[in-house]
Amino acid sequence: MRPESLGVIGLGALGGSIAWRAAQAGVPRIIGYSPVPAEAVAALKAGAITEIADRPDRAVGPADLVVLAAPPGATLNLLRDLRGQLQARPVLCTDVTSVKRPIMDLAEHLALTERFAGSHPLAGTHESGFDAARPSRLDGALVYVTPLPNGERAAREIADFWAGVCGASPVLCNAAEHDRVVAWTSHLPQAVASALAGALRRAGPKGVTYGPGARDTTRLAASNPALWHDVLLLNREALLEGLDAMEGELGRLRRALNTGNGDELLAWLEAARTWRRQVDS
Known part of the structure; x- marks a missing residue:
């Protein structure tokens, strides 16, 4: 789908990149919300959004498609808070979290089968905030799209958005299998990088210059702690x-x-x- 109006809730590295790419692709109206007002202002100045919403629900009201670009815990809360709006009119919704089963279980419980499909773009970065947003971040990126039971239509529409608007490569998959795979390919490397950084901090020599080996293997430890707190807890069994x-x-x-x-x-x-x-x- 190519929405006439896109709502993006969360304008950090990934949400800001999605909005910016949609703007460059010609989506005429992009309403952005960020809990950090300076990020929304930066996104507006950059041309990534056309208007700022001062509350999440005001990014949903006029939208054909809503992207929840928030950490997993916040995404769960947003789904609960926005349920009424998502059910009241023909608006589609997706998220971008790297753990899918808790999100999909809640969306099914909230009866959002015709409105929601999960997404996980493999286009993240250890950097955060709109300063790390790039309109090219989604170019060619693999995006897992996870349908709800009997929600294939919504999943196909959302997959078409990723391909047609964002230039990404969507693949439909089961949420549980997704979480098992990314526990190994993404969440375990994050945990190991943070563990190594913790060991160096606690017991490593003080006042030394670390070479590229230490810097490369601990790069992921610089990622957003609040985001990874949610991911690691919600996918803990697989991890x-x-x-x-x-x-x-x-x-x-x-x-x-x-x-x-x-x-x-x-x-x-x-x-x-x-x-x-x-x-x-």
Whole structure:
């Protein structure tokens, strides 16, 4: 779908990028709301939105499509608060959170089958705020779209928005399977980066300059804590499986070092290198 009027609730790195891309694609009316007023002003000055809403519901009223670009906890609250408006008129709605099952369960409970489909654009960044928004951020990005039961029509319309307006590549998938996959591909790397940053902060040498290895492997630790607080808690069952596997790998490393087993250590390192090279191939 190509909406005549788009509501974007949340104008940070991702929400701001979606609004900005829609503006460049010719969507004539884009109403933006941000809990940080300066972000809304910056988005208006940049031409990413055409008007500012002072409350979330005022971004919904005139919209054909509403994008909830907020952390998972806030998105759950927004769905509850906006339910009446979403049901009262033919408006479609999607979100952009990286954990889908809790969002979809609530949307189904609120009887939003004909109005809502979940989305997860793989276009995030560890930076936050409208300063990190880019109209090109969605170019070619994979976007998972998760339909509600019997909600395929809404999902197709929303997938068409991602492809036709944002230049992204949408793929329909099941919410539970999505959450299991991203627990490994996104949430576990975030947790590990934060754990490494925590270890360096607590026990690492003070006053030293960290090289690119430490900076690269802890880059994700600079991500928005409030966002990841919600994601890790809401997808904790799937994430705990990944953490178990991570602890197993560290156990193998510790065992090889404790015993001085060079062959085991080399095999451990070579297996990791082989896997990493395959990722890029």
